[in-house]
Amino acid sequence: MTAKTSVSPFHHGERQVQEKLGVRDKMENFGQRVIRDHMPQQHREFYQQLPFILAGFIDDQGWPWASFLYGDRGFIQSQNDKSLQLDANIVPGDPLHDSLTSERHLGLLGIDLPSRRRNRLSAAITDVKNDILHLDVIQSFGNCPQYIQSRQMIPHQYKKAPEKIEITTFNQEMQKLISKSDTFFVASHYQSNDAQKNTPASMGADVSHRGGKPGFVRVDSNTTLTIPDYLGNFHFNTLGNFLVNPKAGLIFIDFDKGHILSLTGRVEIIWESDELEYFDGAERLWQFHLEKGVYLKYVLPFKWQFEGYSATTEVTGSWAQSDINKQIEQHKNSWQKCVVTKIVQESVLVKSFYLQPQSGGISRFKAGQFLTVKANINGKQQIRTYTLSSSPNDEFYRISVKHESQGVFSSFLHQQIQIGDVLEFKFPAGEFYIEPNSKLPAVLMAAGIGITPMVSMARHILQDAVRTRAMRQTIMLCATHNLEQRSFFNELNALAAQSDGHLRIIWVVSNPEADAIEGEDYHVKGRISGELLQAILPIDDYEFYLCGPSGFMQSMYDISIALGVSDKRIMAEAFGPASLQRQLPEYVDKIIAAPAAEEAIIEFSNSQFEQAWSKEDGTLLEFAEAHGLSPEYGCRSGQCGSCKVNMIEGDVHYSQTPTCSYDNNQVVLCCAMPAKSSQDNEVKLRLEL
Numbered sequence: 001m002t003a004k005t006s007v008s009p010f011h012h013g014e015r016q017v018q019e020k021l022g023v024r025d026k027m028e029n030f031g032q033r034v035i036r037d038h039m040p041q042q043h044r045e046f047y048q049q050l051p052f053i054l055a056g057f058i059d060d061q062g063w064p065w066a067s068f069l070y071g072d073r074g075f076i077q078s079q080n081d082k083s084l085q086l087d088a089n090i091v092p093g094d095p096l097h098d099s100l101t102s103e104r105h106l107g108l109l110g111i112d113l114p115s116r117r118r119n120r121l122s123a124a125i126t127d128v129k130n131d132i133l134h135l136d137v138i139q140s141f142g143n144c145p146q147y148i149q150s151r152q153m154i155p156h157q158y159k160k161a162p163e164k165i166e167i168t169t170f171n172q173e174m175q176k177l178i179s180k181s182d183t184f185f186v187a188s189h190y191q192s193n194d195a196q197k198n199t200p201a202s203m204g205a206d207v208s209h210r211g212g213k214p215g216f217v218r219v220d221s222n223t224t225l226t227i228p229d230y231l232g233n234f235h236f237n238t239l240g241n242f243l244v245n246p247k248a249g250l251i252f253i254d255f256d257k258g259h260i261l262s263l264t265g266r267v268e269i270i271w272e273s274d275e276l277e278y279f280d281g282a283e284r285l286w287q288f289h290l291e292k293g294v295y296l297k298y299v300l301p302f303k304w305q306f307e308g309y310s311a312t313t314e315v316t317g318s319w320a321q322s323d324i325n326k327q328i329e330q331h332k333n334s335w336q337k338c339v340v341t342k343i344v345q346e347s348v349l350v351k352s353f354y355l356q357p358q359s360g361g362i363s364r365f366k367a368g369q370f371l372t373v374k375a376n377i378n379g380k381q382q383i384r385t386y387t388l389s390s391s392p393n394d395e396f397y398r399i400s401v402k403h404e405s406q407g408v409f410s411s412f413l414h415q416q417i418q419i420g421d422v423l424e425f426k427f428p429a430g431e432f433y434i435e436p437n438s439k440l441p442a443v444l445m446a447a448g449i450g451i452t453p454m455v456s457m458a459r460h461i462l463q464d465a466v467r468t469r470a471m472r473q474t475i476m477l478c479a480t481h482n483l484e485q486r487s488f489f490n491e492l493n494a495l496a497a498q499s500d501g502h503l504r505i506i507w508v509v510s511n512p513e514a515d516a517i518e519g520e521d522y523h524v525k526g527r528i529s530g531e532l533l534q535a536i537l538p539i540d541d542y543e544f545y546l547c548g549p550s551g552f553m554q555s556m557y558d559i560s561i562a563l564g565v566s567d568k569r570i571m572a573e574a575f576g577p578a579s580l581q582r583q584l585p586e587y588v589d590k591i592i593a594a595p596a597a598e599e600a601i602i603e604f605s606n607s608q609f610e611q612a613w614s615k616e617d618g619t620l621l622e623f624a625e626a627h628g629l630s631p632e633y634g635c636r637s638g639q640c641g642s643c644k645v646n647m648i649e650g651d652v653h654y655s656q657t658p659t660c661s662y663d664n665n666q667v668v669l670c671c672a673m674p675a676k677s678s679q680d681n682e683v684k685l686r687l688e689l
């Protein structure tokens with residue numbers, strides 16, 4: 001039965017955080033339904049089979065603490081849906097021993113680590129008789145299993161006698177325990193000062209679970225910790241309490257040694273910080289400043305066996321990874337080395353190369369972006385760009401390369417590169433990428449090797465959905481010539497199978513083999529047509545992503561426009577010179593207006609010579625090469641930015657708008673020609689080359 005109350009189940013601190021983060025109305029409706037003043041039957045059964053429970057409370061000086069209470073299964077009993085009795089062992093030396101008085105409030109968190117189930121309640125102690133705690137339930141609600149690492153508890157008697165160490169600073173042993181922890185519990189408290197005094201929402205202590213990868217809690221000094229706040233249940237019980245009473249009690253458990261580190265101190269919420277940019281999954285940060293604590297060694301008669309991280313933990317970061325992300329950002333434009341760790345034949349023409357950067361980490365790229373890769377082939381430096389087919393959440397880079405007959409780089413990769421070889425690369429870049437959690441459904445259309453960005457996008461959308469618990473609706477159409485050339489068939493179908501209907505893959509094969517089975521090996525024979533799109537896309541607003549040969553892209557673009565899709569909703573990437581003719585002037589406007597000059601004098605300042613250029617000489621890249629210079633280049637289509645150089649004097653015309661980023665004083669050689677002077681003067685360009 002749901003509590004029928006017009007009083008909010010949230011106190012003003014919680015409401016303030018919900019308001020600030022835009023979830024206030026949603027949470028009020030939700031809270032009214034799921035936060036009860038009694039325990040549902042299944043919560044009562046859950047508590048009664050637990051071997052331990054966490055309790056949060058406030059000591060007589062107003063400091064919150066979290067405590068670990070345990071006993072044989074059944075040590076918690078519930079006579080009715082409003083009461084619990086705990087015949088619990090309290091760890092020797094735990095501050096709770098001094099705070100067991102009637103009317104004190106406890107926050108309780110029942111958590112079953114193997115199944116990741118947990119339920120919370122707040123209660124008042126009504127009596128303590130013969131060491132049995134009698135509790136009256138005030139609020140009760142269930143919590144989702146995210147960020148809980150699975151562990152099995154095994155009884156264990158440690159040979160050493162329990163020790164209690166009172167602390168006001170962390171020593172090295174404690175810092176090590178905190179730094180390797182993937183789990184801790186946090187107690188907080190709300191003391192009512194407002195008009196809602198004595199309503200359920202206004203009372204009591206709370207205790208809550210925090211999980212992450214080892215290293216998610218940073219030890220800043222011997223009294224300060226910094227902790228990321230991940231997406232949660234949007235109740236904001238802990239942050240709401242912090243807003244009103246900025247104090248916390250933390251408890252870290254040494255799951256291998258049976259130690260408990262119990263701390264209390266002040267907290268500070270950090271709503272905005274540059275550090276958030278580098279820490280995967282962190283929505284906010286908070287800092288804990290130690291007031292005092294107890295380190296209780298060899299006090300638990302258990303050991304725990306680790307079984308696995310929760311899927312939500314897997315997509316979060318750590319402070320070490322955040323430092324790597326920061327360093328990567330700083331070295332974004334320099335060449336890095338990576339080792340080829342795995343090679344997979346994806347189809348008759350395509351091989352995937354798994355790459356591990358020697359510097360360690362994978363940068364936080366966007367699904368759809370490309371790597372610029374460099375290798376020395378037959379004594380000459382060659383640079384090419386390859387879209388990543390891995391997702392930003394994967395622990396490797398993966399490029400998937402089509403073997404072009406007589407193609408220099410693709411032949412080198414296919415025929416010479418072996419596991420263990422080293423390639424050079426620049427960090428991912430590119431403007432063709434997807435936001436995994438946009439509300440608009442996405443339609444990904446790929447032909448041939450144009451499938452690579454779409455594989456990355458599909459992987460990322462699915463992995464990000466684990467974190468956000470909402471998956472972007474995605475339809476992917478993969479066009480291929482025949483089954484032999486069909487890449488990523490099993491991988492994409494497996495992703496679709498895991499997506500709970502949110503990702504749909506349609507295989508379109510123009511020339512299937514005689515023994516290919518429709519409905520099994522492919523869905524549609526022929527090409528992607530307007531009729532096909534109309535048949536599979538319910539009427540809605542979509543974002544379209546196109547990648548493939550230029551004819552395919554133009555045709556998909558024209559079909560989409562004819563179906564009423566707005567130009568700005570169509571994103572396209574070409575693996576060569578962009579040739580898509582867009583229909584709307586807003587894109588035409590982007591092309592820099594100055595027309596090309598007929599003739600110009602180009603000075604190459606580093607090489608110290610001048611040459612006369614005329615329009616037939618082509619782009620500045622072609623002109624420089626024709627005069628014996630070897631500027632770096634990659635895509636030769638304004639996408640990778642490898643050929644940009646500083647322009648000391650003059651102005652350029654872009655025959656094709658570069659999509660890579662470049663500064664005002666830079667020129668992207670592969671798309672540029674000297675611009676006509678407005679006064680019809682002699683045109684002069686001075687390039688740092």
Ligand SMILES: Cc1cc2nc3c(=O)[nH]c(=O)nc-3n(C[C@H](O)[C@H](O)[C@H](O)COP(=O)(O)OP(=O)(O)OC[C@H]3O[C@@H](n4cnc5c(N)ncnc54)[C@H](O)[C@@H]3O)c2cc1C
Pocket residue numbers: 370384385386387388400401402403404405406407408409410411449452453573574575576635637639
């Ligand atoms: C943004 C971007 C992303 C990309 N992503 C991918 C990707 O994910 N996967 C992928 O496979 N490619 C991708 N490419 C293309 C890739 O960068 C290379 O262009 C491609 O691999 C061909 O390079 P190559 O050195 O093998 O061919 P090149 O030596 O550069 O030759 C280019 C073409 O000319 C032909 N050719 C060369 N010499 C001769 C000759 N003597 N006679 C006849 N024909 C000849 C080759 O067959 C080839 O088709 C991407 C390109 C861009 C711009």
